[in-house]
Amino acid sequence: QVQLGESGGGLVQAGASLRLSCAASGRTFSSFSIGWFRQAPGTEREFVAAILWSGGSIYNSGSVKGRFTISRDNAKNTVALQMNSLKPEDTAVYYCAASLYGGGRNDADYRYWGPGTQVTVSS
Numbered sequence: 001q002v003q004l005g006e007s008g009g010g011l012v013q014a015g016a017s018l019r020l021s022c023a024a025s026g027r028t029f030s031s032f033s034i035g036w037f038r039q040a041p042g043t044e045r046e047f048v049a050a051i052l053w054s055g056g057s058i059y060n061s062g063s064v065k066g067r068f069t070i071s072r073d074n075a076k077n078t079v080a081l082q083m084n085s086l087k088p089e090d091t092a093v094y095y096c097a098a099s100l101y102g103g104g105r106n107d108a109d110y111r112y113w114g115p116g117t118q119v120t121v122s123s
Contacts, residue, residue, distance in 0.1 A: 002026040002098050002112050009117030014088055018119060020081040022096030033103025034072065034079040035110055038092035038119075047105040048094070051079060058105065063089075086121045093118050 008020040022034060035050035049070040051057045059065040069082045079096060094117050097110035 002029070002032060004096050004098060004112055004114035006094060006096050006114045006117040009094060009119045011120045011122065012086055014086060014121055014123050016086050016121070017082070017084045018086065020083065020094055020096075020117060020119070022079040022081075022114060024077045024079075024098060026077070028100075029077040030074040032098040032100055032112075033109075034070075035097045035099070035103055035107075036070065036079075036081045036094060037097060037107055038090075038094045039116075040092040043092075045095070045107055046092075047107070049081060050103050050105070052103050053099075053101055060105070083119075086119075088121045088123045091119060091121050 003025040005023050033052045036048040037045050039045040047060050049059045051070045051072050057070050067085045072079045096114045098112040099110045102109050
């Protein structure tokens with residue numbers, strides 16, 4: 001089992017950057033794929049990016065590729081989401097989620113979820 005907690009959200013102007021962090025408990029962190037999802041009011045949860053337990057990363061190419069970068073530090077049990085050139089449409093609650101030896105673009109692939117952190121981008 002793993003427990004997750006997000007940090008780094010806030011209110012920024014369009015064009016600014018934020019770095020979100022997902023901290024995880026547990027001794028087998030490297031065995032988990034970690035995904036970032038976001039949900040704006042009145043919308044469905046949307047896949048943002050994931051870094052896989054086996055190596056490699058995937059992105060929502062339509063909305064964030066080229067602006068967001070995901071990375072992990074297994075020694076610190078953390079995954080970061082660097083968000084650059086933020087746009088008002090990036091405003092949402094951002095969640096990290098963990099999948100043991102799995103992961104992908106579908107939120108159903110992830111069993112463990114953090115409580116979320118709010119990101120608000122003003123125009």
